[in-house]
Amino acid sequence: MLPTVTEVLRLPALRAAAPEVLTGDPDTAVVRWVHSSEVYEMGGLLAGGELLLTTGLGLHGRTAQQVTDYVEQLADAGCAGLALEVGRSFAVVPHELVQTARRRGMVLVTLREVVPFVRMVEDFHDLLLRRKLSWRRPAEPIWQELLGLVLSGQGLAAVLNASARLADCPVELVDVDGRVVERSRTPGLAGSAARTVTEVRGAHGPVGRLVLHGRSTAQRTGVAERAAVAVALELGRHPDLGSRPSLAQAVITDLVAGVLVSQGDLQARLSAAGWVAPAGSSVLVAAVEVDRRTPASEAVPAVREAAEAVLGRCLVGAAGSTVIVLARGWPRSAQPRQREAAEQLRTRLCAGPLGAAVRTIGAADPVSDLADVPEAVARAREVITLSRRIGSRQPVVTAQDVAVHRLLAGGLDGAQLASFVTGQLGPLVDHDAAHGTDLLRTLDAHLATGLSKTRTAESLGIRRQTLYARLERIEHLLGTPVEDPAQRTCLGLALAAWRMRTGLDPQAVPGRSRG
Known part of the structure; x- marks a missing residue:
């Protein structure tokens, strides 16, 4: 069994660096490897489960938004924890680093004494070796x-x-x-x-x-x-x-890395791996996210068995904390069939040996051209990443579910997004914080039900008279009717952006005041 961050911090070299845990749960975060790097773009180079050691050199001179993005990328890659040595690049840990790590549930550790990182890596390797040998006499x-x-x-x-x-x-x-x-x-x-x-x-x-x-x-x-x-x-x-990866795994690895861009090359590689998309059919790409305690490579056999029971012959391989599945799909117009297949896959997986280790299944839109498969693989993984960022509790998420969030993530920088949210929802957020009300949650539910007052009241568990009072207060604070088509669109986008900034789902927040 792999060690936790707590166990790693007890190693001599780590202990000598006077570590202090600032965020996250070190008792449950599992470490696959300890790595050191000063590269700002390190998130894209990780495979998941790393405890990353850094002096912060790659963050020096970066803007607050860039520091935030750095942690977001590490969390998206499945990094188990970040250990920052203070005193070189930073006298204190940047506020944005702490805030983002806490929001993403990632372990953040400060190292207050100078100890060569290579000694920490060596200590970790010795720990793994001792664990491997412990069961032998x-x-x-x-x-x-x-x-x-x-x-x-x-x-x-x-x-x-x-x-x-x-x-x-x-x-x-x-x-x-x-x-x-x-x-x-x-x-x-x-x-x-x-x-x-x-x-x-x-x-x-x-x-x-x-x-x-x-x-x-x-x-x-x-x-x-x-x-x-x-x-x-x-x-x-x-x-x-060591062994070379299987042909299927090699294809998945290259697709994730973006090095398979030629349709002819991809078709030859898929055929060599024993999988050929039937002529005239679409290709469905899904990503199965597993718990960090379960290496994705070990989940591949169970995912392959379940996927082939639902979707027929599949190509399956691990990528970070996810297992990628390529299968025969349906046209983009058949969205319900795609979602139904993903839900059946998750049901089978949860009933099998993986059980509770299965977290989320993300599905990209089916593609009809092999040349579009690399982008679909990236999209399936992005769907899971975005669902985490918006605090989604859905076990199955499709590209359609997070289409607006993807548009917002790619079209605006952090400052613009924050300004947009504040301009649209600021009065409601401030009122809820000051008075303990549920106006933001009420607005979110009202838009989700298509402005149906009856269904909104039912979803919130309140009387219609209470809902009318809340809507009146919302419109008074916003200065415009919620039913106005242009305002409704802006508010919907602002709520999506708010989820991305906070990582919270308004409907997951427990009710406070009933007023």
């Missing part, structure tokens, strides 16, 4: 020998040679696609039909299989189990020796 001869080879740095070939000697049969390591990565020097691989196969698992899921070419016996099974762990440790020390 040190006195066990087979494990002791294999572990000794790893710790002395003798390499993968030495581990396989020793495994072959202990198992009295040839041994080879193959990647997830069945390609040989390394084999022992023991001859006779071709002549052995019986095999003992054990999965090799890395930090992010399966990385290959260890194949013992000999009849399965208790001795060989024991060697295979221990050798698989020793090989995983060796691959963790030297990632370049």
Whole structure:
């Protein structure tokens, strides 16, 4: 099990830096890796689950909005926490950094003493190694020998040679696609039909299989189990020796990175991975977000099984904290079918081994041209990001659901957006803060019901007379009738922008005054 931020902060190098947690829950935030960087655009380079160490050099001289955007990008990438060393670039932690990290629920830590970041990374690697070894008995001869080879740095070939000697049969390591990565020097691989196969698992899921070419016996099974762990440790020390991703995963990785832009190239890669979109049909792209405690790569098999039960043959791969699904879809005009399929997928996933680890499913608009698939992949992930930013509680979100929020996010900078919200909703926000009323929530519900007073009163659980009084007060504060078409449009946009700025859903705020 991966450690939490609290456990990482107890490591000697981190403890020596005098850490102080300012925001977030360090007891539940899980750390996959510790990384240091001063790059401002670091959010786009993370895979999720990192504790990022920085002196703030990349933030020095940035505007308040740029500091806010920096944290937003880290949170969107699934960063477990940000540790800022104060005293170099910043004497105190910028207010925008604290405010945005708190709003996004991200752990923010200050480091008040200077300790080389490399020592912190080394301490974290040692922690992972100790955890990996903790379930093994040190006195066990087979494990002791294999572990000794790893710790002395003798390499993968030495581990396989020793495994072959202990198992009295040839041994080879193959990647997830069945390609040989390394084999022992023991001859006779071709002549052995019986095999003992054990999965090799890395930090992010399966990385290959260890194949013992000999009849399965208790001795060989024991060697295979221990050798698989020793090989995983060796691959963790030297990632370049590790397995290459599956063909499906490689396609997803390249789509997310935006390097597959040619329709011909994409079609060839999809065919090689065993997935071809039926002629004349659309491609549906969905992103399944999983809890940070569950590596997305480990969720791929369960997502693939559920997706293919609902959508037929799919191409599935991990990207950050999401699992991307490419499937046969429907025309954009068939929005209800798209939503229904996404809801069926989530129902199956929640009833399966992933259970509560499934958070949100985001679906892009179906595309009819393979050249548009990369953009659809980006859109499906963006749908989840935007739903988090507006405080949405919906388990299934489509591109149509957040279309206005996407338009606002791309068309206005932070200052313009704030000015627009204040101009439209400022009097209601101020009145609610001063008097404990629910005018903003009432306006949001009234617009959502199409200005139906009966349905608005029912959704808020109040009498119609109370609603009439609230609407009268709203119109008095705004200085214009809510029913005015132009005003209704502006108010709807302002509420969407308010959600983006605050990360709150007005309907999720508990009722206060009934006036």
